[in-house]
Amino acid sequence: MQNLLEFLQKYHHWFLFVLLEIVSLVLLFRYNSYQGSAWLSSANAVAGHVNSERARVESFFSLTKVNKDLTLRNFYLERQVTQLRKLYAELTGDTTAAERQELQMLSHYELIPAKVVTNELNRPDNLMTIDRGAADGVEVGMGVACGQGIVGITYLVSDHYSVLIPVLNTTSRISCAIRGRGYFGVLRWDGKDPNVAYLEDIPRHARFNRGDKVETNGYSSIFPPGVIVGKVSTVYNSADGLSYRVKVELFTDFGCIRDVVVISDKTIGERTRLLQAARDSLKLNVKE
Structure with missing residues (x-):
């Protein structure tokens, strides 16, 4: 001593x-x-x-379960697409219109496959890291999804890695809608249950049911419309009583997520330039 x-x-x-x-x-x-x-x-x-x-x-030790889940999901989606195309053909008599529309929408986007290398679940400000960066075409502000649903948005990008703000982050704000209803709001996480988020600012006159699907609405340049998020679980009144606060059961299992895709919108540059030109024009008119 x-x-x-x-x-x-x-x-x-x-x-x-x-x-x-x-x-x-x-x-x-x-x-x-x-x-x-x-x-x-x-x-x-x-x-x-x-x-x-x-x-x-x-990832190597979880391949068996991942492959099984992917096989079942692909089978389900293929059956769903086939049924929708048959129904559309029966109603319109055009057997190629649905396929053309689908290909046209997807042609605007590029999907960059990536793997999750770090993931957090027990913090209010959770972050996630993927093994793709600027060298692979990833930029700040791009949406990230997986086979189950949305994951998050790129926040910091280096040459070969990117940090995401996932849905399970209290600062995350993603515009979503209730499928087939047309009502939209902002998806937020309250920092508690990793399987649940809340769709806020749904108008009081909205009509929807428990179990309805929630998806991205495509109003932003981050996610294309129709990317699945989850399903309606419970409906509450907002704090001010002027809107609904919808509890959403998330489809993405953030506890075992491995494979994701970064969604790159090829038309974002053109749309950004057009929007900026409109804003500049309005400023000039106001000054005059």
């Missing part, structure tokens, strides 16, 4: 120096947004490589 005390007394100035350095770095990166963002991007690149190797091992 005496030797330990002598050691600490002899080198106490070095311990104090290290402690002050740690405190200064914490203050620098925590309270300065630029340095914090730079640190997060650099740390993400290093940690992403390590986590990618771990994810490959975990």
Whole structure:
């Protein structure tokens, strides 16, 4: 014990120096947004490589269940598409119109396959990392989905990795609608149950049922319309009583998510330029 005390007394100035350095770095990166963002991007690149190797091992042992789920889901979707095409052909007499419309809509989007290398579930500000980045065509603000439904939106992008803000993040805001009803609202997570989110600001005159599907409405450039989200579980009044707050049972199982796709909209550049031109024109008219 005496030797330990002598050691600490002899080198106490070095311990104090290290402690002050740690405190200064914490203050620098925590309270300065630029340095914090730079640190997060650099740390993400290093940690992403390590986590990618771990994810490959975990993915190998879960392949049996994943392949089984994908096979069953593909079978279900193929049957659904076939039935819808037959119904459309019976009603219109045109057997190719539905297929042409589907191909035309999908041609606007490019799907970039990726794998999840880190995932959080127990924080209010959960983040997720995938093994695709700018070198693969990923940009900030792109939507990410999986075979079960939506996953989140890209937030930070390095050359080979990207950090997502998933649905299970209290800052996430995604515009969604109730399928076949036309009513839309904002999907938010309350930071509690990872299987549930809430669709808010649904108008009071809306009519829908428990079990109705919730999907993206395509009003933003992040997700195309029709990407599945979940189903209506329970309906509550909003805090001010002016709208409904709909409890949505999420279809995406964030606890075992592995394979995802990043959705790139090829027309976003043109639409952004057109919108900006309209805003500039309005500003000029107001000044005149």
